[in-house]
Amino acid sequence: xxxxxxxxxxxxxxxxxxxxxxxxxxxxxxxxxxxxxxxxxxxxxxxxxxxxxxx
Numbered sequence: 001x002x003x004x005x006x007x008x009x010x011x012x013x014x015x016x017x018x019x020x021x022x023x024x025x026x027x028x029x030x031x032x033x034x035x036x037x038x039x040x041x042x043x044x045x046x047x048x049x050x051x052x053x054x055x
Contacts, residue, residue: 013026
């Protein structure tokens with residue numbers, strides 16, 4: 001993960017440290033054959049953390 005001026009630039013999937021590539025998020029079509037996912041600097045992404053501990 002890289003931050004430039006407080007913005008996310010890309011996300012790296014450390015495949016060599018994962019036991020199985022058949023689990024989330026490695027089984028998603030968008031990241032299945034990727035090591036790195038780059039984000040466009042002119043697009044805003046809204047992310048939501050789904051966790052019961054934050055309720």
